[in-house]
Amino acid sequence: MSATNFCTFIQAALLLGLDAVAAQSETQNPSKSVVGAVGSSVLLPGFSDEDYKNVDHVRWAMSGRQILNYYTVTQIPTFTDLYRNRCTFYSVNGSLLLKNITLKDNGLYMAQVNLNANRSKLIKLNIFEPLSEPLIFSNSSFVDTSIAFVCQVSAGKTSSILWWKDDNVITNGQRYQLAEDNRTMVIYNAIKSDCGVYTCTAENAVSKKNVSHSLAIYGLPPLIHRTMVLSIVALIFATAIIFGIILLCLHKDRKNISIDFHGNALLSLQFAAMISLVILFAAVMFWLLSEGISVITVITLVILCLLLIFNVLSTCSMNDWVMKRFKDILNSTFCRVMLDVVTPMSGIIVMLASIVLLVETMSHADKGCEASPGLHLSISFAVGIPIVVSLSVFVIYVQKYRKQRQNQEATPANPCEEAQGHSETSEAMPLQATASEGDGVNPRNAVNGEESCQN
Structure with missing residues (x-):
């Protein structure tokens, strides 16, 4: 074996030994820790003046993987392919600059002088990705x-x-x-x-x-907000019910409105009353869940349930599919009086209860630092418009009623005309009060009376 080959063999053996030492050193505590950001450059520090004397050879490795070799004879660092274009070696103190680092560069780095284990240092490089805007x-x-x-x-x-x-x-x-x-x-x-x-x-x-x-904390919790929305919807239904009943009462001329239309209109108002009662019941339940049980809340729920039951019975009394015996009971004098007033009563109670709930929701608006957007405007319109419309219709109804009374007083009394007027007034009422044998009115006698008046 020639002297050149022998030297090459010794150098390879030393490099293998150094790689083994580097691998074992990974479990040791590094002499220094360096922090770097992804995409930036980081400087791995070199040796002190005392340790960097009589330097013939400097070697850098990362977890046993060689980075470079530097010989003072040539004064040219030799990089491996992986680090060739992204590293700078400073021969003054043996430091190494890593450029454009990535998370893969995170690890343990070892630098050695003259392949001497006693003249080596271990550096831990911790690489972090910069935070984005949170x-x-x-x-x-x-x-x-x-x-x-x-x-x-x-x-x-x-x-x-x-x-x-x-x-x-x-x-x-x-x-x-x-x-x-x-x-x-x-x-x-x-x-x-x-x-x-x-x-x-x-x-x-x-x-x-x-x-x-x-x-910005708003004053209305979710449950109270749902109570407000449902109360507004129930108030709209109640206003429509009262408005519809008053319109039916204003129809004096029965020639322009058929009995079928009158009955269908009543059924529609009763269904609207049932819907308004169910919506208001849900609104009160949301209020109960938010504010807890109280006597007034329980009484209100009971009243709404009773009104809903009476509205269902009133609807049944106007349909032919109901059993005859049950319908006879509903058509009794007491039941008919109760069922006749249940729809307008439902509208009035739903309107009043809805207004009370809306006023109560406004008291929660001051609990937050910000008022709910459009809260006061929405509640003001929801409360004000139905009241104005109802009062306007009521005033018109009163005026027409007074005018009708004045005309009747100015007209000479005639028994036949009074009977005919009474018949038209009975037909104009928006309730289920129609003549039947059970009311003590004989349709035959009524017909005979009309014939006598005609004669």
Whole structure:
């Protein structure tokens, strides 16, 4: 074996031994830790002046994988293909500059002088991805609800997250609850004083980002808001019912309105009354769930149930498919009087109860730091318009009724005309009171009377 081959063999053996030492050194504590950001450059420090003497050879490796060899004879560093265009070696102290680093460059680096294990150093390179701008998401903004804030970072791994309210750090307590990683912060039973600016600070070793969110708490909790919406719908139905009944009462000329149309109109009003009662029942239930059980709430629910039952019975009394015996009971004098007034009574009670609920919902608006958008305007229109329309129709009805009475008083009394007028007035009533044998009125006698008047 020649001297050249022998030297080459010894050098290869030493390199293999150094790779083994580097592999074993991964389990050792590095002498220095360096932090770098993805896409940036990082400098791996070299040796001190004392250790960097009589240097013939410098070698850098990463987890046993060779990066470069530098010989003072040539003074030219030799890089492997993987690091050729992204590294700079400084022969002054043996430091190494890594450019455009990625997460794959994270690991343990070893530098050696003259292949001497005693003149080596181990460096741990920790690479982090810079954080993106965080975003804050919330699930609610109403009073008396639990408001959860989530600080979300789409890129990068956070090492710590802090929450601030008006420049004060938020910690776990009765008002606030932080998740284990602080990514989520919950405000229990939000009140007016919880309004303010909340800031999430996300941080890792290479970046720090802040994002702020202004919390405006509105006065209406979800259940109260549903109560308001349902009350407005019930109020609209109740106004339509009362308006429809008054319109039927204003029809004096029965020649222009058929009995079938009159009956269908009554059925429509009864169905509208049932719908309004069901909607108002749901509104009261939402109010009960929000404010708790009270005597007035229970009484209101009972009254609504009774009115709904009477409306169903009133509808049954006007249909032919109901059993004859049951229909006879419903057509008794007492039942007919009760069923005749149940529809207008339902409309009036639904209107009054809806207005009371809407007024009560306005008292919750002051619990938050912000009024619900358009709350007062919506409630004012919902309460004001039905009242104005109902009063207007009522005034028109009173005026027409007075005019009719004045005309009757000015006309000479005639028994036949009075009987005919009484018949037309009975037909014009928007209720189920029609002549039958059970009412003590003999249709035959009524016909004979009319014939006598005609004669």
